[in-house]
């Protein structure tokens with residue numbers, strides 16, 4: 271049955287499928303400390319279901335095994351590195367929407383063998399990196415991201431909790447060794463120690479999860495990033511083993527290749543049309559244009575001033591305030 275499950279996962283396009291025993295996740299206590307220290311920032315939903323996150327049995331009573339799946343999304347070279355930068359995972363379709371139908375097929379398979387299941391793609395109350403490490407998908411790198419010796423850092427994780435008792439796989443040894451490249455690459459020093467991330471300093475958090483103003487001291491560190499940050503992931507030497515994904519759904523859509531000024535001119539409807547089905551739609555026009563203003567403030571020239579002056583009068587105060595900041599930065603440089 272396990273062999274048939276692996277075959278099914280392979281046919282659905284998952285690069286890896288391995289099994290973890292469903293016990294208490296090894297970093298449960300550390301996760302609670304991290305929450306207590308406020309490192310989750312405004313991600314209050316993490317604290318709200320902390321009990322469930324640290325106990326798979328509270329998510330699915332009677333759970334015995336966790337099927338962990340990895341989907342490769344490495345696309346090769348960046349399409350246009352001169353433009354505003356979007357994290358690779360968000361270059362096209364929202365992976366949640368993409369993975370869920372695949373998970374449903376895994377769940378149906380397990381159900382046919384008598385199991386009860388819950389499947390999640392980053393959306394569930396599960397410390398998924400812990401179980402992925404237990405299952406031997408990879409090890410938890412010093413950046414806190416999972417590193418796979420086969421896929422590097424460029425893969426999505428998903429998991430199916432099941433009441434079936436499946437033979438667990440072996441974890442992999444930690445192969446970070448003396449490397450500290452991910453820590454050195456972080457522009458904001460958000461990786462405060464090996465395996466420890468302060469989300470409040472992380473540019474992925476600031477550009478996506480933060481719904482309000484970006485703290486002024488962090489704005490210059492955003493560079494040209496407009497959605498997420500890949501620096502610590504890109505620094506990992508294990509990426510040399512990454513293979514280009516055959517999945518067209520992850521290849522960059524034209525909308526992520528536009529210039530910062532073109533993005534700044536988007537109205538609500540244009541924004542929704544361009545980013546339909548993309549993770550970027552989550553932060554809405556107000557969040558995206560806020561980030562675009564900061565990126566222009568960091569990388570723009572006098573030629574960008576007229577577009578920013580229009581944005582400084584945007585009816586959305588968040589955009590207007592960040593446009594004013596960007597105007598000041600460019601004028602200061604000029």
Ligand code: SF4
Nearest residue numbers: 456472473499501502
């Ligand atoms: S995503 Fe960027 S800001 Fe966040 S920890 Fe990694 S390098 Fe630092």
Ligand code: SF4
Nearest residue numbers: 411412446449452506
């Ligand atoms: S960059 Fe180095 S330290 Fe960081 S996760 Fe990769 S191997 Fe580990």
